[in-house]
Amino acid sequence: MKQEWSERQRPPRLERRLEFPDYEATRAFLERAAELSEQSGVYPDLSFGRTYVNVTLHAPDGATEVDDTLHRFARDLDVLVAPADDVSAAPASRDGSASA
């Protein structure tokens, strides 16, 4: 599980915060995430403003831990975040220089 996601308990969930350079990038990400939800049937709780998106993946009611379905969705969502988009990532990757 890449470091950007935090796994929490009570209730069991995965959380990640994304920040974007502008609303256009935020909106493009939300569009891609919506398509992923429709394909996978997993619907995260998303809260967003102009340049941020907080993603929460709740385990189903009664579950005691986050299952593989959510971990897989989290990984798929990571793929949708173009490196140049997520400005909350380490500064080195924000200036567009090819990171090793």
Added chain:
Amino acid sequence: MKQEWSERQRPPRLERRLEFPDYEATRAFLERAAELSEQSGVYPDLSFGRTYVNVTLHAPDGATEVDDTLHRFARDLDVLVAPADDVSAAPASRDGSASA
């Protein structure tokens, strides 16, 4: 100000919760709201899941009350909620019968 919006203090803001019959309706509303934001330059904090959207319109930092810009955005947003969409509205309007 239509009854669906709640005005709160500390910090000053307008809040409204919308519920939709399915994800398609939720997504269509979010799309319309995004366009309204780009036209008006007002960017609410939205949190949503498969069939709900919570809208929060925060007054600018330092403001002591919600100003006309936000009240106008709230009214414009109301227009975007097609009567059949918002299932949190009164039951009479949900079955599609023409309300007086």
